């Protein structure tokens with residue numbers, strides 16, 4: 001796998017730096033920008049991950065320098081001369097094993113990208129304090145680290161276990177419902193499992209992108225001559241080099257892979273040129289030398305203004321600033337019902353743009369084979385939909401899709417932000433044109449600009465209820481700033497419309513949401529997918545109505561919660577799975593009453609979120625089970641192949657536990673493989689659909705194997721199909737089943753009544769069936785952490801003059817650090833979902849739907865102020 005790029009003569013002339021790494025003397029080129037680059041790019045030591053270099057804000061690159069935990073991306077290479085560096089590779093084997101066992105047994109990791117750095121930080125503290133180290137003492141030291149997946153709860157469990165010398169003996173679970181370790185937990189903990197940027201192949205070159213300086217500007221000229229002449233540069237590609245389709249996209253093909261001369265930019269992440277060079281540093285330096293002549297236009301940065309008749313078109317090549325309108329009505333005239341309601345509320349809520357902040361920036365490796373006439377391309381992608389990637393790359397290259405294979409590499413977090421392609425097409429183009437392997441890894445700043453965000457949405461609500469607090473009518477008008485390109489923005493606003501009424505019964509509804517094209521950053525998929533924004537507003541008006549009626553937040557929810565057989569939202573008749581909403585409410589009651597009785601400020605949120613696409617899509621998942629021959633070492637191994645993206649949520653572990661249970665084989669004999677060489681997948685791994693779709697298809701493949709005798713060497717294929725949903729707003733269907741599956745959650749936020757400090761969150765989640773309760777709890781804890789940030793501190797604004805983000809670093813996003821996370825108590829409820837494999841409903845999507853409204857209600861209990869705008873307490 002490994003071939004290191006030779007140092008150029010120029011660099012060697014600049015000299016070398018000598019130091020010791022993991023006990024061995026090394027010399028590296030002095031020209032590396034920092035210690036991390038020398039470790040990763042020249043010495044091929046990859047346990048220190050690069051999440052944000054050179055800004056030193058994520059902690060992923062933590063190593064020891066002369067025994068002190070240090071972020072390597074901030075360590076000047078000149079200063080390392082003569083010192084001793086230790087990375088996780090150099091830690092003693094027994095100590096490595098203790099960390100691996102503890103993190104696996106405690107469920108202390110999800111995507112794993114942050115963990116090697118955290119292990120080094122934990123080792124430093126354990127070396128110093130030994131068994132006296134507590135989680136309270138450790139948490140402040142994690143202030144130098146970010147984890148976007150876990151909420152830190154189980155990370156601190158694992159560190160405490162190592163410090164206290166607890167015996168941890170993780171094992172894989174052999175059945176659905178088992179609390180086993182996560183698949184590949186040990187190599188992920190130790191940084192031994194490669195992410196894409198860890199991949200090296202012989203002859204590999206590096207690509208870097210030149211992004212636009214203006215969000216809306218005509219491209220008059222692109223001068224690449226200085227970049228071409230720069231050291232190490234082999235090629236500079238522009239849109240003129242694209243042989244096929246210029247535009248890609250998941251639903252609309254409107255997103256140019258590069259903007260040509262004569263074209264127009266539409267947002268801050270537009271690409272103008274790709275530079276290919278011998279090293280990453282050379283490529284990035286040369287990319288800055290590309291000279292572009294612009295004719296600059298004022299960008300549309302206000303969604304409401306972009307809707308006006310006089311607004312110019314935001315996006316090059318489109319004919320309207322309205323991306324989509326999602327609307328439906330049900331029942332009597334809403335205005336009339338509101339006029340006759342005993343109590344009404346009219347309120348406008350505003351939610352903010354949010355950055356995913358997955359810890360692994362986007363990276364792609366493309367490897368061509370054969371001469372130009374017969375060339376094929378193998379692309380390593382961390383995307384959430386390798387089938388979409390393959391088809392769009394083939395279209396850009398103007399070749400049949402059979403000549404492109406996209407292989408998924410489990411990524412370092414995504415949360416929806418890796419659904420659209422980022423740099424896959426540009427990397428593929430470079431490799432295709434040059435006939436050499438090419439890697440392109442985005443810097444954190446490029447990542448922040450390029451991928452789609454969570455939509456800011458303005459939601460105007462009119463809601464009513466009777467004297468008893470029974471809900472009557474709801475009218476909603478929503479405008480979402482979808483940024484420039486479509487991505488899945490229309491689906492996000494469709495989901496916001498569908499979920500606008502929350503998990504409640506209403507007599508009459510009139511709902512409309514509009515996705516607007518602007519020149520702000522693209523907005524698309526992000527955990528919750530429109531449901532978070534809508535239910536922040538929905539729960540807010542519910543609490544205001546409860547206050548008017550004079551009943552508690554719990555009571556008004558109990559009186560109106562959706563139950564099996566009720567008509568919900570656009571007319572869907574809810575099945576028995578809907579019992580989960582009331583079950584969550586009932587389960588949280590004791591904690592709610594206790595907190596109120598003890599004088600705490602309390603807020604409650606109740607939410608629902610669909611799993612899967614629904615809305616009339618035919619969803620298909622296939623999986624393959626294959627028995628391998630026995631060997632001298634024992635019985636043969638069993639391969640389970642599927643096509644879904646592992647991004648920390650545990651889809652491989654789900655596949656493994658289902659296969660182990662259904663086949664009755666030892667889970668240690670099972671290898672889970674993402675197979676993109678055959679048509680096993682269907683669309684994006686999104687909306688919690690991976691878990692239930694993989695469970696259904698692996699269960700089906702196992703059944704096929706058992707029925708045919710589990711012959712060695714035979715591919716047993718299974719399929720799971722959801723084809724019984726209908727479109728939102730179809731006037732011809734009286735009771736459309738717009739979603740096959742919903743999960744439900746009630747979250748209780750308990751705050752100090754005098755300071756408003758949040759002391760505890762009780763998260764009660766109905767997941768249908770918890771395939772692995774440890775992993776499910778971790779999903780909920782991570783969601784609550786993300787939800788508290790959404791509620792209180794996180795935002796990703798753009799400049800109204802330029803459309804460019806005003807936050808350009810991880811630190812400026814307002815993500816909560818470990819010491820700021822309150823106690824999180826997770827309680828799981830299992831109300832099985834009819835027609836779903838094993839009754840699974842999913843957990844990832846619902847996670848933070850109830851959090852922000854529960855925080856808003858708790859803060860109202862503190863000071864009597866109703867909140868309408870997120871975030872509610874920006875402090876950083």
Ligand code: FES
Nearest residue numbers: 051052056059073
């Ligand atoms: S990569 Fe060094 S702190 Fe983020």
Ligand code: FES
Nearest residue numbers: 111112147148149
């Ligand atoms: S496990 Fe920490 S960022 Fe994913």
